[in-house]
Amino acid sequence: MMGSASLQFVAYGLIVACVSNLHRSVAWRQFVLLAGSLGFLAFFSLDPLVFAPLAVFLGFGFCGVRIIQFRDKRAFVPLLCGGILAFVWLKKYAFVPSATYLSHPYITLGLSYIFFRVLHLLIDAHSDNLPGKISVPSYLNYTLNFTTLVSGPIQTYQDFAEMQLAAPPRPLSVAIAGHAIARIVIGFFKVNVVSLFLSMGQSTALAAFGPNLGSGQKILTGAAIAAIYPLYLYANFSGYIDIVIGIARFLRIELPENFDRPFSSKSFLIFWNRWHMTLSAWLKTYVYNPLLIAMMRRWQSSTAEPYIVVFAFFFTFFLIGVWHGQTSVFIFYGVLLGLGVSVNKLYQILMMKWLGRAKYNSLSRGLLYGAVARGITFTWFTASLLWFWSNWVQLAALAASLSAAEIAGVWAVVLLASTVVLAIYESARDWLLSFQFEERPFLTSRYARTVWCTIVTVITVTTLTLLNAPAPDIVYKAF
Amino acid sequence: MRGSDDTGASGPATARAVTAWSGIPLRDYFILPLLSIVTVVVLFIVAEAVTRVVWYEHEDNACVIPGDGYQIKPNCTARTKSAEGRWATFRFNECGYRSNTSCGPVPPGTLRIAIVGASVSQGFNIPYEDSYFALAATDLGRACGRPVDVQNLGKPGSSPLYTYRRIDEALALKPDLVLMLLAPFDIEQQIDPHELAARNEAARPPKPQAVRETRSLLRRLQLLITESRTVLVAEHFLLQNRDTYLRLYLNYGDKADFLRQPFTPAWKQRFEDVDLIMGDMTAKIHAAGIQFVVMPVPSRAEAAILSAPHVPPGVDGFAFGRELENMAARHGAAYVDLMEPFSKIPNSQDLFLIVDGHVDSSGQKVMARALTRKLLDGSFPAFSGCALPPDGGNGRAVVTP
Secondary structure, eight states: OOOTTSHHHHHHHHHHHHHHTTOOOHHHHHHHHHHHHHHHHHTTOSOGGGGHHHHHHHHHHHHHHHHHHHTOGGGHHHHHHHHHHHHHHHTTOTTSOGGGSOSSOOOOTTHHHHHHHHHHHHHHHHTTOSOSOOOHHHHHHHHHOTTTTTTOOOOOHHHHHHHHTOSSOOOOOHHHHHHHHHHHHHHHHIIIIIHHHHHHHHHHHHHHOSTTSOHHHHHHHHHHHHHHHHHHHHHHHHHHHHHHHHHHHHTTOOOOOOOSOGGGOSSHHHHHHHSSHHHHHHHIIIIIHHHHHHHHHHSOOTTTHHHHHHHHHHHHHHHHHHHTOSSHHHHHHHHHHHHHHHHHHHHHHHHHHHHOHHHHHHHHTOHHHHHHHHHHHHHHHHHHHHHHHSOHHHHHHHHHTSOHHHHHHHHHHHHHHHHHHHHHHHHHHHHHHTOEETTEEGGGSHHHHHHHHHHHHHHHHHHHHHHOOOOOOOGGGGO | OTTSOOSOOOSHHHHHHBOTTTSSBTTHHHHHHHHHHHHHHHHHHHHHHHHHHHTOOBOOOTTEESSSSOEEOTTEEEEEEOTTSOEEEEEEOTTSOBOSSOSSSOOTTOEEEEEEESHHHHTTTSOGGGSHHHHHHHHHHHHHTSOEEEEEOOOTTOOHHHHHHTHHHHHTTOOSEEEEEEOGGGSOSOOOHHHHHTTTOSSOOOOOOOOOOOOOHHHHHHHHHHTSHHHHHHHHHHTTSHHHHHHHHGGGGGGGGGGBSSOOHHHHHHHHHHHHHHHHHHHHHHHTTOEEEEEEOOOHHHHHHHHOSOOOTTBOTTHHHHHHHHHHHHHTOEEOOOHHHHHHSTTGGGGBOTTTOSBOHHHHHHHHHHHHHHHTSSOOGGGTTOOOOTTOOGGGGTOOO
C-alpha cells in the first residue's frame, strides 16, 4: 500500500503529471488524470468488490446530478437525504444498527471528501450553478482526483472545471514549477520530519506520564501531551496539503489553500477561516448560510438576530466535529468546537454592545490583547482536540492521574506558553519579513526559498535515511 | 509563499532579462543551483564542526615509532578516544606491550599469559580496566589466589602471519599459556603466498615500498566526505538498527562472504592460510611446553545474525567460529567459544562500537567471562585447583547463565 505522503506517492504523482503534460488537449489530460486516479486506488486493493460500495455511491451521485439538472428538480430533497444516509451507513456511524452493515469488507478511502463533492454537485445542480452538463470523465475526475481524494482540499466543481476543461491548460513556467517543487519539498518535510518528531515527542510524554510523577512534572508532561498534538496535526495535515497542491500544479490544476497560519489567529472564528479552510468554506456555503437565512426568515427580529448567528455558528461547527468520527467522543468534540465559535461570536457581540465597534476594534489591535487572544484560541483548540485523538478510556485515565488543581495547572501552562511562544513567533516573523529585496520581503524571494528548500531537503533525506522509519500516515486519511 | 509574484518582472529593466517562458531572469539559472550547492556545503561544514565537538576523537601516536610497521616506544603512555568510545589510556611497558607489569622474568608464584594478535587482542580503544584481559586477569587471580600477569603483544593491523612471526617473542616471556584472538577482519587481507611460504625463514623478505596513491580531485572529495565525522555520526545512527545494518553489511560482497555457506574460494583460501599458520604456531608453542588458546571474536555482523530472529538463507553467523574451532581441534590448540555466549545475549550487536566495529566495554565482559570459564575448566594445568569466584566474576553483568 502506498503511504499518502510517502516518496512513492510523490513519485507517482509526478510521473502522472509528466504523462499528462505530454499533450495539451483536454481529452488527454482527462484521460491521464482518470487513469492516474484509478491507478492510485489500485494501490489499496486489486479486488473490485471492495470498491463496489464506493462505485455505487459515485453512481448514485452522478445519476442524482443528472436527474436534478435535466429531469426533475423536486428529486433534490430525496436525493440529498439519500446521499447523506448512504454516507452515514457506509461510514458505519455508531447510531446506525450494526445489523445493517455490509458484511463484505470495502474501502471507504476518501469517502468523506467524495461525499462533500457529491453533495456540492447535487446542491449546485438544484440551484443551477453548475457550468452545464457534467460528463462521466469530468465527474469521476472531480470526485476521484488522486491529489485530493484522501484528505482534500475540497475544491468546487466550478474551479476544477475551469482548469481541467479549459482548452489552454494553466501555464507552467519554470518559476511556477519552482514554486510547486518548493511546496512538495516543504510539505514532505512537514509530514516526514516535523510531524514524525512531534508524534514521537507526544508518545514519549504519554509514556512518561503517570500518577507516580511529582505534581510539577505531571503538569509539565500533561501540558506537553496536550500542546504537541495540534502542532503535530498541523504539520501532518498541512504538509500533506502542500504536497498535493504541488503535485496538482504540475497537472495544471490549482488546488485551493487549506491552511493559512492558523495559530496566528486571534480568535476561534478567525482560526476556522485559516484551518481546514475548504471544509469551513463548504460548511459556510451549504450549512451556515442556508441555516442563517432560514432562521432569520422564521424569526424576523433584530434583537434575536445576533443570537441566531451564534446558534448557526454552533450548529455548523458541531457538524464539523461530528463529521470527524463515528463515535460519541466526536459528538463531544463537535460540542466543544461549536462552543468555541459561538461563545467567541457572543463575546464579540456583547463587547461591541458594551464598548462600541471603534473601541472594541482598537482593543483588539492591542499587542497584549492579541497575544492573549492567540493563546486562548490555541488553548481552546488544544483542549477540543483531546476528544479528537483519544477516547473516553484514555481521557479517564489521564484525568484520574491528575487532581483538579493539576488539571488547572496543565491548562494554565498551555495558555501561558502558547501566549508567549506565539507572540515571539509573530514578532520574529514580522521582523524577518521587514527585510526587503526587489520590493518584497527577502524571505519570500526565490533565493531565500532555494536556500530554505535545500536545507529542508538535506534534513529530510538525512532524517529518513537515519531513522529508516516509514512515513507517518496522514491523520485526515481516516475521515 | 504561494501566489506571490515571483516572475522577477518588477520593472522594465528586469523584464528584459526575464525569459518569457520561464518567468525567471537568466542569471537565476546559475545563481539558484549555485545557492543550493553553497547551502549544502555550508550545512556540511556546520555539521562537521558540531559533530567534531560532540563526537570528539583523539588519536595519540606519541608511542608509535615512525617507520616500518607498528613499533611501540618502551615505557610510553598514550591517551586516545574514538568518536564512539570513551577515553582510553594505553600504557606500554619496557617491551612495548600493553601491560601494567614488567615484561621481565615472571615473579615467583605468578601466572603469566601472553596475548598475541591484532587490535581486538590489544583491546583497541578500550580503557585498560574495561579490557577483557584485565577483567579476566583479575578473576583468574581471585580464582587461583595468586597474581596473573598479562603481557599483551597485540598490535592493531597485525595479520596472522605477522602474529606468527612474533611467537618467539611471546615464548621468550615464559608464559603459562599463549592466547590468540582472531576476528574476521583480521584475516580479511589475502596473505602474499611468497611471504607465507617464507614464514619460517630467518630473514624476512623485503616489504614492497608503499606506492603513493595519486588521488584525483573527485577521489579526494569522496574521501573528504566518507572520512568525515558527519558521515561517521550518520552511519552510527543508521547502523544502530540491526535489520538495516545486516541488510547493508550483507551487500559488502567478499568482505561479508565469511558469513555465507559454503565459503567462497577466496575465503576458503584465507582459512587454508590461517590453518597453515595456526598449525606451525601451535607446534612451536607446544614445543616450548606451553598451551595455546585460540579465541575467535565475532564481528558485529555475526553478533547481529546470532541474535536475529530470521536470517537470509545461506547466511550462518557461526561459520567463522566453527571453522576456527575445527582448525584448533586439528592442531591440538584449545578453543574458547565466544559465538555461543554472544548468541545467547539479546541484541548482542549492541556490544560493539557501531561504526568502528570493535567490541565495546560491555562486550569485553562477555569475552572475559568466556575466557575465564575456559581457563578454569580443568584442562589447563597452570590453572588447576583454581575455582570461579562465587560472585561469577567480572563478566557477570551482561552474561546470561
